[in-house]
Each structure stands twice: as structure tokens, then as C-alpha cells.
Ligand SMILES: Nc1nc2c(c(=O)[nH]1)N[C@H]1C(S)=C(S)[C@@H](COP(=O)(O)OP(=O)(O)OC[C@H]3O[C@@H](n4cnc5c(=O)[nH]c(N)nc54)[C@H](O)[C@@H]3O)O[C@H]1N2
């Protein structure tokens with residue numbers, strides 16, 4: 193007799209995690225659905241979550257710990273894998289020091305706190321993550337200007353909302369909350385290099401050429417200062433370096449900004465007037481314009497518009513986050529100091545990074561570090577989630593993994609990185625592990641795993657077992673196992689895991705972790721205690737290229753000379769709801785939405801090149817060539833093309849220059865590179 197049931201669980205395909213309902217037959221998920229009436233868990237399954245079943249049961253899932261032998265990979269027990277790995281790591285630490293082991297984490301964030309602690313307890317400064325290209329540059333710019341790595345826009349309390357390139361419709365296919373703003377009488381400015389579902393709703397859409405946002409912000413600042421619209425009292429009381437900034441900004445006329453950005457001068461003036469018409473809350477994207485070689489300076493110029501107009505640190509504006517806005521202590525912006533930070537693999541190349549993102553290293557040069565043994569030889573590469581395709585010139589990372597003496601990859605799916613590993617360890621997906629979740633109305637809930645994990649383990653359990661086997665100690669890694677970890681992350685609520693498990697409707701935690709509100713007179717956490725027009729952190733490194741303490745604009749296009757050969761601007765990775773980096777290409781329901789990755793151009797360019805939708809076109813960069821199907825997007829400006837990354841053999845990152853980096857953050861210029869496009873021969 194078959195056994196049908198319905199279970200509530202967590203999706204987590206993209207991180208999330210989002211609560212979902214699943215129908216099961218004999219313990220296997222047959223379909224997933226929204227939770228319609230749950231009092232505490234909201235559920236709005238996105239298009240990716242709808243394919244969760246294909247994700248969980250994909251034939252590429254890794255089922256057992258696997259060890260490389262002369263006969264290929266063979267399954268081994270967890271005990272054998274953990275004790276062998278621990279012994280190898282301890283031996284090389286004795287021979288070559290702790291820093292010869294890299295501890296790497298891919299995009300998943302939830303296990304980073306114990307993992308960072310493992311790395312620190314082992315003694316390695318080389319705790320590094322995918323954040324070497326994701327959000328850290330934004331955190332750096334935020335911190336340099338405001339003292340907080342996050343700025344929380346008070347959208348409810350403001351008069352003007354600015355989406356400086358955030359595009360939810362591209363990420364999750366939702367327009368909320370943008371569509372409700374107008375009804376509340378708020379003005380909306382969108383700054384995005386193409387037209388989107390969100391920009392169509394804006395009162396003003398500024399469409400700069402990709403990677404020129406700094407010039408746009410300086411042009412707007414020029415209008416504000418020239419017309420005497422700046423908030424003088426705020427500047428006087430709360431900021432540093434205004435006079436120098438003012439002198440620089442006055443040299444940056446709106447005409448000049450219009451010439452650089454392609455945004456008409458009248459729109460630059462209009463933006464200045466709207467930004468000074470009331471309280472402004474700004475939502476910046478995670479990394480769109482940070483994937484440019486002038487990204488940190490561009491974002492500083494943008495954020496300084498907020499300092500100029502008195503829209504930082506006060507209600508209705510943008511509040512530097514005091515502490516992670518969560519009730520559970522599992523937030524990925526962990527605070528585990530790295531030992532011997534000056535000896536990490538960045539070799540001192542990114543000193544501003546190491547001052548600000550001090551709990552993880554910048555590893556954008558990972559492949560070169562391993563292949564060239566500079567600044568020193570790496571012997572072990574340990575990874576939890578490793579997609580080689582995310583890096584520019586991705587093929588070199590594969591080569592580097594091949595060279596590493598010993599590597600361990602903990603993954604959901606067998607991928608290119610696993611092919612090069614000595615051990616491959618199987619991790620649970622969210623649906624396969626228990627979790628504690630902060631739901632609506634201040635409820636904390638225990639959510640049980642939906643399906644049997646088999647031989648797979650939660651990443652945290654693997655991390656704890658490794659720590660125990662190496663006799664390493666710390667607050668998290670001393671915990672005996674995964675249940676103890678769940679119990680520990682909720683300790684500030686005063687509730688235990690057993691109590692929570694016994695409460696099917698969860699427990700109210702309203703008063704368990706009150707957060708102190710930001711106080712502008714006491715809490716500005718920059719070295720000067722003021723919002724900084726002139727950065728006192730960058731000042732220390734002024735002699736380095738690109739490290740100007742003012743938000744000086746430098747145009748990335750000056751980096752290239754062969755504009756006849758590569759006339760297009762290449763923007764890679766703008767999010768689409770059905771893609772999540774490397775995770776969804778293998779799922780037929782999602783892959784069918786864009787059968788092969790497309791190259792988008794506007795119809796004017798397509799006509800000029802003799803192309804129409806569905807044709808094949810060859811995209812060439814200074815680093816190589818790939819072929820794509822053409823998609824027409826009239827939201828794009830002429831001369832700009834968009835391509836998504838991570839599609840296996842067709843991965844555009846294979847042909848992006850790995851040395852094309854922002855000198856402050858080390859971020860690659862993924863979204864302002866060059867290429868040519870030509871019609872391909874017959875298919
Ligand atoms: N051209 C271009 N390149 C880019 C970007 C761009 O915009 N353009 N964006 C950059 C950014 S912002 C990011 S964040 C990176 C993407 O960062 P990546 O780290 O490449 O992201 P994913 O491919 O989503 O996930 C990495 C790996 O983690 C595995 N994984 C997923 N969940 C788990 C889990 O719970 N445990 C374990 N152990 N493994 C898991 C997945 O199978 C995958 O192989 O790409 C960067 N690269």
C-alpha cells in the first residue's frame with residue numbers, strides 16, 4: 193500500500209530558505225505547492241522553487257562520500273573520509289604551516305560561521321568565499337562612507353525611493369513592493385542600464401552606460417551644490433571632507449556627466465531636484481555596478497549623494513545596520529577574526545578589503561595563487577560548494593584544482609570541481625535537514641526535514657566532525673552535532689530546541705532580542721565618527737593606483753584601445769528568474785525556459801548586424817569566442833549586450849579577462865567588458 197502525505201518544509205534551492213508544502217508518496221516528493229493559510233510561514237514559491245523536485249532527485253546528486261583511487265572514485269564510509277582528511281590536514285600543517293590550506297565556501301551562506309571558526313582554529317588566514325565577487329565591494333563602499341556594511345533604507349518613512357539598479361523583477365519575477373509606492377504618493381527614481389519591469393514604474397528612469405554610475409552621481413551632486421540645495425546643517429554636523437569633495441564635484445558639470453553616461457542633462461538636473469524634494473531612501477543592488485573596475489569609487493559617489501542631502505542615519509532615510517537584523521545567530525556575516533591576516537593569499541594586494549572585510553580574504557586570484565605558488569605554495573584546497581564557472585577565465589581554476597596536492601569538495605551535485613578532488617562529500621539540501629526558522633509575527637518555528645537524506649549530511653555536521661577529528665576548538669565547533677548547533681543559534685531567544693520541537697505552532701520571541709536603534713550622534717562607525725566624503729581608510733593607501741580618498745571617477749573604457757575590433761559593451765550575469773548561477777541549468781523545467789543561454793541585443797543593433805531572434809551569433813572578446821542564440825531586448829541601449837554566465841561549455845566567464853579588476857575591491861569587471869558580435873555560419 194502506498195503512503196501519501198503532505199509536509200511543510202524549506203525550499204532553499206537558491207539559499208532562501210522559503211517555506212513550501214510538499215505532497216509525498218512513499219517518502220518521495222511528487223509535487224510542491226504554496227502554503228496558503230499558514231499563520232506564521234509565508235510561502236510564495238518562485239519559478240525555481242517550482243522545480244525543487246528536479247533539483248532534489250537529480251541524477252548528479254552525490255549520495256555517498258567518494259574517494260579518489262587508482263580505479264577511480266569509490267564510495268567510502270564517513271568515518272574513513274573524516275579521519276583520513278583530518279590526518280592529511282594536520283600533517284601538512286606541521287610540514288608547511290596552516291596557511292598552506294585554503295578553506296573555501298561557495299554561494300551558500302548558512303554554514304559559514306562554524307566553517308570560518310574551523311579555519312581560524314586550524315590557524316589559516318585563508319578563509320575565503322564566493323563573496324570575493326559578491327556584495328563585499330558594496331559592503332566596502334558602504335562602510336567607507338557610512339561606517340555600516342549594510343544600509344537599511346526606511347522605505348516606509350521616506351518621500352522618495354531610489355532603486356539604484358536593484359531589479360526584483362529580474363530576480364524573482366515579482367514587482368512588489370515597487371508597485372505599491374505610487375499609491376502611497378512616493379516618487380520613484382530607477383537607475384538601470386536597461387529598461388526593466390521596475391524602471392517602467394518609475395517617475396524618472398536614468399539609463400547610464402554600464403559602469404559609468406559614478407559620473408552620473410557626481411553630475412547630480414554638481415547640480416545640487418551649484419543650486420545651493422545641499423543640506424548645510426547636516427554636512428556641518430555629521431560629515432568629513434566636504435570642502436575637498438565640493439571642489440572636485442564642481443569640476444564635474446552635468447554636461448560632462450551627460451557626455452560620459454549617455455543620460456540627458458535635463459534628467460540629471462531633474463534627479464537632483466527630486467533627491468532634494470524630501471526624505472530619500474535608496475536601495476542599491478548587490479553588485480550590478482560593482483562588477484566594474486571602478487565599482488567601489490562609483491558606489492561611494494552614489495552614497496555620498498545621501499550625505500550631501502542629509503539622507504543618512506535619520507528616520508525616513510538610510511540607516512547603517514547596527515547588528516545583523518536577525519533573531520538567530522546563523523547570519524552569514526559571521527564575526528570570526530582570521531589569524532595572521534597579513535599573510536593571506538591576497539599578498540597585500542587589497543589592503544582596504546583586509547581592513548573592512550577582515551573576517552574573510554579576497555581570493556579573486558585563487559587560480560594564479562595555486563598555479564604560480566605565489567605568494568606561497570598551497571597544498572590543500574577544502575571547499576563547501578564549489579562552482580569553478582563563477583570566476584573569470586574559469587578554465588584556470590579547474591587547472592589549479594588539478595594542481596592542488598589534496599582537495600576535498602563538499603557538494604550537492606557532481607561537477608567539474610569534483611572531477612579534480614581527492615574526496616567528494618555529499619551535503620544535504622535544505623529539504624533534507626531540520627531547521628529553525630524565524631517566521632512572521634515574531635514566531636520561531638522548528639521545521640523538520642521533508643525527505644530522507646540517506647547518507648548525506650548537513651554541511652555543519654561535516655564541519656563539526658572535521659573539527660572534532662582534528663581536536664580543534666571554538667564556540668561553535670565544540671558543539672557535539674547538528675542538533676546542538678540548531679539549539680545554539682537560538683540561544684538568544686532563551687528557548688531550547690527541545691521546547692521548540694514540542695511546539696508545533698512555534699513560540700513567540702517578541703522580546704527576546706531587542707535591537708537598539710541607530711543613534712546618529714554616537715553610532716557612526718567610521719574612523720572619524722562622521723560620514724566621510726574623504727575616506728580616512730583610503731587615505732592610508734593613497735599612493736596605490738585607484739585609491740583616491742575622494743570618489744574620483746575613472747572611466748573603464750580607457751582601459752581598452754581596440755574599439756574597432758570590440759565595439760560592444762558586454763554585461764554578463766544580469767539575473768533572470770529561472771537561473772541561479774550554476775544551480776538550475778541541469779533542471780529540465782528551468783532549462784526549457786531559455787534552452788541555450790542567449791545573447792541579448794536591441795533590434796537596431798540586430799538589424800545592423802543582419803541578425804534576428806533565434807539566429808546564432810559568435811561573441812568574441814580579447815580572451816576568446818563563444819556562440820550564442822540571439823534574443824532581442826529593446827530595453828537595451830545600442831552598443832550594449834547582456835549574457836548570463838555559468839552555462840557549462842558556453843560559460844561566458846571563460847572569455848573574461850581574469851586580470852581586469854577593481855584595484856580597491858578586486859572585483860572582476862563582469863558587467864563592463866568589451867566584445868564583438870557577428871552572425872555565425874549556418875547551424
Ligand atoms: N560573469 C559573471 N560572473 C559572476 C557573476 C556575474 O554577475 N557575472 N556573479 C558573481 C556572484 S555575485 C556570485 S554570488 C557567484 C556565484 O557563486 P557560486 O558559488 O558559483 O554560486 P552557485 O553556483 O549558486 O553555488 C556554488 C556551488 O554550491 C553548491 N551548493 C548549493 N547549495 C549547497 C549547500 O547547501 N551545501 C554545499 N556544500 N554546496 C551547495 C552548488 O551545487 C554549486 O556548485 O558568481 C559570480 N560570478
Ligand SMILES: Nc1nc2c(c(=O)[nH]1)N[C@H]1C(S)=C(S)[C@@H](COP(=O)(O)OP(=O)(O)OC[C@H]3O[C@@H](n4cnc5c(=O)[nH]c(N)nc54)[C@H](O)[C@@H]3O)O[C@H]1N2
Nearest residue numbers: 357359363385402403477478479480766767768769772773
Ligand atoms: N534569479 C536569480 N536571483 C538572484 C541571483 C541569481 O543568480 N538568480 N543571484 C543572487 C546574487 S548572488 C546576487 S549577488 C544578486 C545580484 O543582484 P544585483 O546586483 O541587483 O544584480 P542584477 O539583478 O543582475 O542587476 C540589477 C540591474 O542592474 C542593471 N545594471 C547592470 N549593469 C549596470 C550598471 O553598470 N549600472 C546600473 N545603474 N545598472 C546596471 C541590470 O540591467 C539589472 O536590471 O542577485 C541575487 N538574486
Ligand code: SF4
Nearest residue numbers: 203204206208210241
Ligand atoms: S528557489 Fe525560490 S522558492 Fe526556493 S528558496 Fe529560492 S526564492 Fe525561495
Ligand SMILES: [Mo]
Nearest residue numbers: 325326327478
Ligand atoms: Mo552574489
